[in-house]
Amino acid sequence: MSLATREALVSFRRAPLLSALSITTIAFSLFAFGLFGLVVLNIRQALETVSERVEIRAFAYDGTDSRSVAAAVAEISAYPEVLRADVILPQEALERARREMGEFKDVFESAFLPTAIEVRLKPGYRDPDAVQRVAGKMGAFAFVEDVRYGEDWINQLHRIRNIAGATGMVLGLAFAIVAVIIIGATIRMAMMARAREIEIMRLVGATDGFIRRPFLIEGAIKGTVGGALALGLTWFATSVIERYLSFDTVFFDTRLAVAGVIAGAVIGLAGSMVSVSRQLRQA
């Protein structure tokens, strides 16, 4: 074992270019993969933030008395889908509209808005079906003139989230496969460069296990270093983007980061395993 590790380390010194290339390739592939993962992560995060804003508003007829509104709010709050229900008085509505719509604030100089009940849904219920159900029930109150909840917008949001998830999975998988192919080919090439060495090892009586071990250790080391490099690159890229574009980005949490490095190690190991076995079968 000690001999295998020594052999593995020596191989870095013997073929620095090949080693550097393998590591760079692993790092670069995982980097591309990581950047892509981050994009998906950030899109999900953004969608999450947006979907928190899913809300249903019911507008009361002019002159509705506040007690019936309060009673309705109490009832609506009890629906299982509902996170909170609030009364928005005309004055508040106007102020909020001005605040939220900076550029168009002149529009509201003299606007009049009706009393409204605003409802937010619980996380599990922010889908088009639940929204429609609650809106229907709210529309049944006698004093409600109109219920609005941005149907198109919610449908669209839901669709984007589904599609983003799916394309994320598909493209991510494609990236991972490309990475594994490149890495496998790189290791196989390193292997071919050492085909003679492997053959000589076999001829002087080395068992397959003995021959394989240093290569596997080497692959795992390269993979780990590549994974760590990729993590560093990804972190650097996001921090650059964050700093200069003043985007708020989400980075991988520790668990995901460690998983990334481990993925590198596994890829390196798997690539070596496949390549060395193929080489050994040929010899």
Next chain:
Amino acid sequence: MSLATREALVSFRRAPLLSALSITTIAFSLFAFGLFGLVVLNIRQALETVSERVEIRAFAYDGTDSRSVAAAVAEISAYPEVLRADVILPQEALERARREMGEFKDVFESAFLPTAIEVRLKPGYRDPDAVQRVAGKMGAFAFVEDVRYGEDWINQLHRIRNIAGATGMVLGLAFAIVAVIIIGATIRMAMMARAREIEIMRLVGATDGFIRRPFLIEGAIKGTVGGALALGLTWFATSVIERYLSFDTVFFDTRLAVAGVIAGAVIGLAGSMVSVSRQLRQA
């Protein structure tokens, strides 16, 4: 020359794995680069669309007579920075506000808006300075109560565009460098695998030029194929995104596409050139 081309082609047959790896690497690097380029292109395009909407609005006091407004519009239209100036009557303003702000259209049920002059600037003048200059001149008219042009928003837009351009350049360059390094290393590795062959060629009297030629042709072919593959991949990726995310994306125009493939060829050629020269110097 015919011999060199034959040798170049034969090398694909002799080392299919190595060739496939080189091509994959070139394709993959250029693909990453291309995707990144498309993101930048699309951001620029989006910003361009947005900046077309740079507009300045001057609001008239209640009861301003329409002739003085018309005179002002004529004068403003003559400013060198101005693309067009229009009068917006209160009714129009309201309708437009309702149209543009779908979700909030209930807000405008009973709004009152003043008469306004709306000015759009020519492409070269959509920067914060020009906007401020024109806005100042418009504010000087006696009947104007207020001039609005979203200062923050225009400044922000301008800043994003500058930063996007700069980061685009920097990250793009970084990607290109990584691609060249990986490709160079791949070719160098292919070269090392053929070091013996090169040495034997020299010993039987082949000149450096004779030895170099097939490798250069090989590199150029690989680069071209890699570039074409990358283009295909990029096109496929964007069309998938376009189709499933119903984003409107801009693709490279023919000139850029051809440039991409040529870039692949040049990278392949350059990589071969560097590697073969290094190998020849050593031998």
Next chain:
Amino acid sequence: MIRFTNASLEYARGTVALHDVNLFIARREFVFLTGPSGAGKSTLLKCIYMDERPDSGEVKVGATSSLTATRTDVAKLRRKTGIVFQDFRLLEDRTVEQNVAFALEVIGAPRNTIAGKVSRVLTQVGLASKTTALPRELSGGEQQRVAIARALVNDPFVLIADEPTGNLDDRATRGIFQLLRDISASGTAVVMATHNLDLVRRSDYRTIELTHGEIVFDSASIAAPTGVALLDDDAGMTEAVL
């Protein structure tokens, strides 16, 4: 110790490299293998270290049979076999010393004994002054002697030498030959393929001649050799060595 039973081998291109070879080589025996270029000498030797296996018939070395040996069995056999390859087969990126030490490392020799053994055997083949040179920094004959040193270093129970003196001058040839004789005298079976008929004639060891893959001459079947050499000591050796 080494037994060929009706062994035949045909290569992919239709070359018959071995044809119905029957052969027994005992412990302590020294055998010359001669014959024209392409006669099948290297192929016969490859069968002994099981780099090739006969298409029909059997080769048995110690307890290892070509019919049943697994990859691991072959590896174990080779650890007890010293091989001098016709084309040397040195590791290009290791020094002379490391090349020889490698054969010991593979069989798991204790680390502290390696350096001593390596330097002793390199002195025996006359390369004490070249220990840190790389193969490409050696002359043809020096490379050949490194290959011989590597084959000798782990005290093999069978020594196979394929044209081990093709690049050596007469004096060096005699030195190496003496070394192989000593090895053989100490209990190792030595099989040496050679074109050096001088060497063959000067000594009176058993000589086997191959032509077109067939044994056309075997001195053991003419002059009765010493009793010890012909004893089939397979069983005893096997226990002791494997």
Next chain:
Amino acid sequence: MIRFTNASLEYARGTVALHDVNLFIARREFVFLTGPSGAGKSTLLKCIYMDERPDSGEVKVGATSSLTATRTDVAKLRRKTGIVFQDFRLLEDRTVEQNVAFALEVIGAPRNTIAGKVSRVLTQVGLASKTTALPRELSGGEQQRVAIARALVNDPFVLIADEPTGNLDDRATRGIFQLLRDISASGTAVVMATHNLDLVRRSDYRTIELTHGEIVFDSASIAAPTGVALLDDDAGMTEAVL
């Protein structure tokens, strides 16, 4: 044709491979180079095809001087030089035929003449039946003969053979030797390093012996050789060949 003037060469590790070598070899001359392993024979030959250049002194081959030759000059020299390397140096992924044809392609021989020349020379070395084999499918002696065929195929004006018969049996050796003699008789200078003293003794060609990089014996300086051989025909040859 070939002239060494006070040529000395020391390798990086301090090995003196050539020491003050003075030598003239004429056109049509056949020279044996002998000496113990590591004496500097291969190094001397490498100087002739300018794979090594002396640290001091000069080597001149035809009009090409080791002091002034550019990389292109060296390439041109080698196109007129046939070289049999001690370790063969065949292209592993090309067939026997392609290996030999390669030497012709490099010098830009007309495409339609190549196949004929290749098959003729392969027949001469006795490999007509192995034309489509890869080097690893050949025996040691067969590989050596491919190397010889490659050296002969482009009618060189200097032929350098480094131990060309080390892996050949006596009959094949005699055949190759006869071939080299014919080449020499047709106007080519042949320099052959060998350990086969039988061959050297049987013929009465000029013999040069090296030890530790020094010429310790040169038969040309003892018995006066034929007049033609000693004529310094550098100038005439140069015109004709380069």
